[in-house]
Amino acid sequence: MENSxxxxxTDDLLPQKFGKQGKLWVAFLxxxxxxxxxxxxRQVYKGLVVTSMRDYVSWGxxxxxxxxxxxxxxxxxxxxxxxxxxxxxxxxxxxxIAEIIAVSAITFASIIIVVDMGxxxxxxxxxxxxxxxxxxxxxxxxxxxxxxxxxxLLYFPLLPDLQILLKYKEKTSxxxxxxxxxxxxxxxxTPEQEKISNRAINILSITxxxxxxxxxxxxxxxxxxxxxxxxxxxxFGAYFISGAFLVGAGAVIVAMYVxxxxxxxxxxxxxxHFDKMGKVLVLLALLYLYFNVNEFLVPAFKMKKxxxxxxxxxxxxxxxxxxxxAISTAMIIPILILVFxxxxxxFPAFIAGILVVIGSWFKRYLIVTxxxxxxxxxMHDVPANYKHYFPTWEEWAIAIGSLAGALLIITIFARIFPxxxxxxxxxxxxxxxxx
Amino acid sequence: MKKHSYLxxxxxxxxxxxxxxxxxxxxxxxxxxxxxxxNSNNKIQYLVAHTKCKIDGKFQLxxxxxxxxxxxxDSSATNLLGKATxxxxxxxxxxxxxxxxxxxxxxxxxxxxxxxxxxxxYDETKANTPVSKAKLKIETSDDKKITVTVxxxxxxxxxxxxxVELKVAxxxxxxxxxxNETQTFxxxxxxxxxxxxxxxxxxxxxxxxxxLIAKVEDNDTYGNLTVEKVVPWGSKIQYSTGxxxxxxxxxxxxxxxxxxxLAYSIILAVWIILIHLLGQIKKIKKLGEGVIVExxx
Numbered sequence: 040m041e042n043s044x045x046x047x048x049t050d051d052l053l054p055q056k057f058g059k060q061g062k063l064w065v066a067f068l069x070x071x072x073x074x075x076x077x078x079x080x081r082q083v084y085k086g087l088v089v090t091s092m093r094d095y096v097s098w099g100x101x102x103x104x105x106x107x108x109x110x111x112x113x114x115x116x117x118x119x120x121x122x123x124x125x126x127x128x129x130x131x132x133x134x135x136i137a138e139i140i141a142v143s144a145i146t147f148a149s150i151i152i153v154v155d156m157g158x159x160x161x162x163x164x165x166x167x168x169x170x171x172x173x174x175x176x177x178x179x180x181x182x183x184x185x186x187x188x189x190x191x192l193l194y195f196p197l198l199p200d201l202q203i204l205l206k207y208k209e210k211t212s213x214x215x216x217x218x219x220x221x222x223x224x225x226x227x228x229t230p231e232q233e234k235i236s237n238r239a240i241n242i243l244s245i246t247x248x249x250x251x252x253x254x255x256x257x258x259x260x261x262x263x264x265x266x267x268x269x270x271x272x273x274x275f276g277a278y279f280i281s282g283a284f285l286v287g288a289g290a291v292i293v294a295m296y297v298x299x300x301x302x303x304x305x306x307x308x309x310x311x312h313f314d315k316m317g318k319v320l321v322l323l324a325l326l327y328l329y330f331n332v333n334e335f336l337v338p339a340f341k342m343k344k345x346x347x348x349x350x351x352x353x354x355x356x357x358x359x360x361x362x363x364x365a366i367s368t369a370m371i372i373p374i375l376i377l378v379f380x381x382x383x384x385x386f387p388a389f390i391a392g393i394l395v396v397i398g399s400w401f402k403r404y405l406i407v408t409x410x411x412x413x414x415x416x417x418m419h420d421v422p423a424n425y426k427h428y429f430p431t432w433e434e435w436a437i438a439i440g441s442l443a444g445a446l447l448i449i450t451i452f453a454r455i456f457p458x459x460x461x462x463x464x465x466x467x468x469x470x471x472x473x474x
Numbered sequence: 475m476k477k478h479s480y481l482x483x484x485x486x487x488x489x490x491x492x493x494x495x496x497x498x499x500x501x502x503x504x505x506x507x508x509x510x511x512x513n514s515n516n517k518i519q520y521l522v523a524h525t526k527c528k529i530d531g532k533f534q535l536x537x538x539x540x541x542x543x544x545x546x547x548d549s550s551a552t553n554l555l556g557k558a559t560x561x562x563x564x565x566x567x568x569x570x571x572x573x574x575x576x577x578x579x580x581x582x583x584x585x586x587x588x589x590x591x592x593x594x595x596y597d598e599t600k601a602n603t604p605v606s607k608a609k610l611k612i613e614t615s616d617d618k619k620i621t622v623t624v625x626x627x628x629x630x631x632x633x634x635x636x637x638v639e640l641k642v643a644x645x646x647x648x649x650x651x652x653x654n655e656t657q658t659f660x661x662x663x664x665x666x667x668x669x670x671x672x673x674x675x676x677x678x679x680x681x682x683x684x685x686l687i688a689k690v691e692d693n694d695t696y697g698n699l700t701v702e703k704v705v706p707w708g709s710k711i712q713y714s715t716g717x718x719x720x721x722x723x724x725x726x727x728x729x730x731x732x733x734x735x736l737a738y739s740i741i742l743a744v745w746i747i748l749i750h751l752l753g754q755i756k757k758i759k760k761l762g763e764g765v766i767v768e769x770x771x
Contacts, residue, residue: 168726171726171729171733171734171737172723172724172729180737180741184744184748188748191751195751198758225758225760225761225763229762231761232761235754235757235758238754242751246747250744
């Protein structure tokens with residue numbers, strides 16, 4: 040392979056300084072994070088009373104956000120592990136995007152749980168007084184484990200790229216150079232090192248799949264092990280996992296489009312990538328739609344009295360607008376867009392990805408809140424506002440701040456590290472040329 | 475003229491109906507008052523007054539009525555035993571006070587009178603009950619036979635009484651359980667009844683003790699009499715608690731063994747892999763130390 044080609048790939052994929060747009064984007068996200076932090080400080084100072092959560096709805100948009108983050112984090116295992124193990128080489132440029140989405144999402148999933156607790160000092164009680172029988176403890180364990188696996192899966196493939204970054208000392212700041220040195224100065228590309236690294240990546244790719252399935256199954260069990268209309272379902276594990284893969288894949292398509300457009304990566308994230316990811320997204324949307332039909336049609340067919348209020352609230356009642364919006368935007372419209380070849384072009388696929396992500400957030404809200412408003416045994420003599428839930432500005436600010444925080448991690452990561460693996464791209468280009 | 479006569483009749487009739495309605499509106503309800511005498515376990519004697527009233531064709535219990543209790547028919551202040559107010563069940567209870575002993579011992583027969591205080595709703599009402607002093611004696615044998623004797627005070631002596639109906643039971647938490655299938659017994663010529671205890675393996679207290687109770691209820695002559703005796707005829711209660719059992723719903727540190735094995739082995743397996751991989755990073759670091767290789771890219 041010619042040096043000029045290698046040089047071209049390296050130059051194209053090296054992290055670039057923020058331009059005007061990038062700076063504005065970081066400033067915008069930072070402002071949202073600061074507003075969220077101020078709202079959180081108010082919540083810590085005044086207590087959870089600043090939220091709309093009361094005796095009925097004790098899990099509001101914080102937990103919806105948590106479920107959304109956990110769901111989106113599953114993409115790490117889909118793109119990195121499943122596609123790697125199935126030798127889908129086309130996924131190489133997407134692996135790092137998927138992994139950083141997974142790491143940032145799982146980080147904020149953990150943070151939002153502490154926010155939901157009200158008093159942050161209560162977090163250590165989970166470890167001091169947690170019961171092994173409780174799905175909440177299972178969730179704490181699998182989230183921690185998944186976070187470390189995702190971090191390692193991000194780190195190992197980064198090692199060869201760190202060596203390349205260290206080579207371009209003149210293009211990096213002192214601080215970043217120190218960071219690259221700390222993280223990967225020991226990587227010398229020796230066959231032994233490569234062998235160990237490849238083995239580690241394979242081990243991680245295998246390990247992450249059951250852990251990823253566990254993380255979202257356990258999250259679904261937080262609901263399904265509670266006897267309530269809408270949650271009392273044996274379908275929940277599979278229902279959650281299929282939904283998680285869908286939103287994760289949607290997020291990857293959005294990130295692919297943004298990085299491609301912003302960093303001019305058309306040669307690396309090609310139309311073919313959008314086409315393939317579009318097909319994956321259609322498959323996942325159909326799968327999730329199938330589980331949704333199961334989840335709603337079966338109880339609606341029987342329409343047990345206790346479930347009726349909850350289901351009718353979703354279909355035609357208080358939550359109907361949000362419900363049909365979520366079903367349409369997360370599944371039906373993306374399927375209709377992506378099922379056609381032209382719909383799998385970058386821009387339509389990006390729109391479909393955006394719709395999936397937005398629809399999926401509202402879907403998580405619908406899983407959490409309406410059920411809490413319709414318990415089997417309604418409370419008596421509660422204030423009227425207990426029977427409805429609309430988040431306060433503090434809740435919106437914290438939820439939006441956490442989403443902005445996750446985006447900020449991804450943005451800063453892309454500024455510091457190559458968002459497409461340089462070393463792997465060079466190797467694969469070499470292999471293609473030889474073939 | 476004739477027209478005026480008719481008008482006068484109508485006015486008179488209307489006035490009469492109006493007055494009748496007014497009279498009905500201010501009429502007081504008839505309070506029904508009764509009193510019962512109790513001799514509990516031959517130790518505590520007390521009186522219970524009951525109040526009820528017929529409203530809209532149904533008897534209803536009357537609370538908050540002040541009742542004065544008197545010994546003898548003479549409801550004078552000197553014979554006043556005390557006062558009590560009816561509760562939501564329409565009952566007012568008064569223990570016969572020690573101060574009434576001189577009056578109490580005067581005769582083997584007593585009469586108790588109760589008087590309800592007049593109020594805006596009820597007129598003053600009186601009721602009384604004559605009582606012959608009596609008591610029950612309970613004896614048991616090793617072969618779980620129970621003998622109860624009814625004794626009546628005549629002058630200063632206690633004499634047996636025949637033909638008195640009584641129940642023999644075991645005291646339980648929510649009521650009394652008959653000692654066998656026989657609901658009631660009647661004293662024979664010796665003033666006694668015999669009952670066989672047929673409730674084997676009935677849970678008792680920690681020592682297997684049961685409390686037998688013999689009772690005469692609403693007897694016209696003697697009132698209500700009871701006597702109790704503790705017998706070791708029950709089975710000993712072995713208190714068992716599930717608090718320390720390993721269950722899915724138990725407290726921290728008491729999860730089922732299978733769950734602990736499963737959970738900890740999975741956690742251990744995954745974390746051993748992760749720790750191994752951290753070790754691999756160290757190994758990669760070691761391999762890279764001092765190696766100077768010309769970079770491919």
